[in-house]
Amino acid sequence: xxxxxxxxxxxxxxxxxxxxxxxxxxxxxxxxxxxxxxxxxxxxxxxxxxxxxxxxxxxxxxxxxxxxxxxxxxxxxxxxxxxxxxxxxxxxxxxxxxxxxxxxxxxxxxxxxxxxxxxxxxxxxxxxxxxxxxxxxxxxxxxxxxxxxxxxxxxxxxxxxxxxxxxxxxxxxxxxxxxxxxxxxxxxxxxxxxxxxxxxxxxxxxxxxxxxxxxxxxxxxxxxxxxxxxxxxxxxxxxxxxxxxxxxxxxxxxxxxxxxxxxxxxxxxxxxxxxxxxxxxxxxxxxxxxxxxxxxxxxxxxxxxxxxxxxxxxxxxxxxxxxxxxxxxxxxxxxxxxxxxxxxxxxxxxxxxxxxxxxxxxxxxxxxxxxx
Numbered sequence: 001x002x003x004x005x006x007x008x009x010x011x012x013x014x015x016x017x018x019x020x021x022x023x024x025x026x027x028x029x030x031x032x033x034x035x036x037x038x039x040x041x042x043x044x045x046x047x048x049x050x051x052x053x054x055x056x057x058x059x060x061x062x063x064x065x066x067x068x069x070x071x072x073x074x075x076x077x078x079x080x081x082x083x084x085x086x087x088x089x090x091x092x093x094x095x096x097x098x099x100x101x102x103x104x105x106x107x108x109x110x111x112x113x114x115x116x117x118x119x120x121x122x123x124x125x126x127x128x129x130x131x132x133x134x135x136x137x138x139x140x141x142x143x144x145x146x147x148x149x150x151x152x153x154x155x156x157x158x159x160x161x162x163x164x165x166x167x168x169x170x171x172x173x174x175x176x177x178x179x180x181x182x183x184x185x186x187x188x189x190x191x192x193x194x195x196x197x198x199x200x201x202x203x204x205x206x207x208x209x210x211x212x213x214x215x216x217x218x219x220x221x222x223x224x225x226x227x228x229x230x231x232x233x234x235x236x237x238x239x240x241x242x243x244x245x246x247x248x249x250x251x252x253x254x255x256x257x258x259x260x261x262x263x264x265x266x267x268x269x270x271x272x273x274x275x276x277x278x279x280x281x282x283x284x285x286x287x288x289x290x291x292x293x294x295x296x297x298x299x300x301x302x303x304x305x306x307x308x309x310x311x312x313x314x315x316x317x318x319x320x321x322x323x324x325x326x327x328x329x330x331x332x333x334x335x336x337x338x339x340x341x342x343x344x345x346x347x348x349x350x351x352x353x354x355x356x357x358x359x360x361x362x363x364x365x366x367x368x369x370x371x372x
Contacts, residue, residue, distance in 0.1 A: 031080040039072065040065035046083045056082035058262060098138050099172055102188040105130060109187040109343065110180040110304050113358040118345045127193045135190025140254035144173045144189060144291035149248050152233060177295040180358075181302040185285060185295055186342035191253050192285055196344065198277040199324060208279060208324075215326045215339035218286035222293050229290065253284055281324040286340065296340050304358055306331050306347060312355035319347035319356060
């Protein structure tokens with residue numbers, strides 16, 4: 001059975017695994033609301049932390065837990081929206097549609113890349129579709145970055161709803177990242193697609209090819225930020241009892257897709273990363289995104305990835321030059337942990353000797369060296 005004959009089996013496996021996680025994704029739960037009760041009772045009645053509820057409702061930290069809900073001017077709709085966001089209780093139908101859409105996009109991208117059918121025009125259409133459909137169409141609730149952060153928050157300080165829901169979503173995101181090398185990040189993440197789109201604009205193309213930020217620098221920043229995030233969670237757990245905010249909350253770019261910027265730092269971060277995307281490849285993914293770091297480790301076990309046929313390769317290094325990052329250089333040198341590859345397909349479009357493939361197995365792969 002060939003790779004292409006097996007491909008429908010991978011799609012069937014993803015769909016099966018997805019539906020197996022549906023029991024974890026409970027439908028929207030009943031919201032407890034009593035205008036005469038206290039804020040503390042409101043939080044306990046909805047099984048969320050009082051500190052997180054205050055944060056989500058944009059209440060001052062000076063507001064006491066004994067404050068009456070009615071006196072704070074809160075409505076049932078406001079409370080319901082805040083509680084649903086904290087607990088992650090999305091409607092089953094909406095959750096299913098969103099995640100199946102991500103699975104379909106990843107499967108389509110992997111299929112096109114594996115058959116070498118991805119063109120610049122088709123890539124443009126897919127990127128715009130993801131930005132508008134997944135991003136502005138579905139909003140910020142379902143994204144890999146927030147999903148991973150909330151799993152860790154749930155483990156350390158609780159108050160993030162059903163941990164099963166979070167783990168179920170993270171499981172599917174992980175599988176989609178494994179099917180193709182960071183295929184979820186490369187093709188189904190709306191903020192990643194937006195950065196990719198901006199970087200592809202025909203502006204200072206020569207400068208962008210000559211000036212790339214070394215992966216060791218960007219990855220060091222990304223790892224350091226994640227370690228700070230973990231230490232922040234421990235501090236929150238031991239001192240603030242879930243009332244604090246983790247570092248990613250202040251720079252969550254997915255708020256863009258709901259045009260909701262509760263903090264100036266979020267708006268500033270979105271503006272900075274989008275401007276930088278014109279000059280550097282995916283700055284948010286390389287420098288900040290925790291799921292980007294997590295999926296980087298998953299690349300070693302990814303099923304479909306860029307493979308080099310050394311018998312056909314002429315060592316022209318056109319693929320290395322075409323790569324918007326340093327991924328292809330790492331793949332060429334067979335580095336143990338090559339830089340992030342987002343399955344963008346630029347190397348496939350560049351190679352004139354049919355020496356590259358996006359496939360499951362190496363064909364001919366003796367050790368090669370990158371020549372100067």
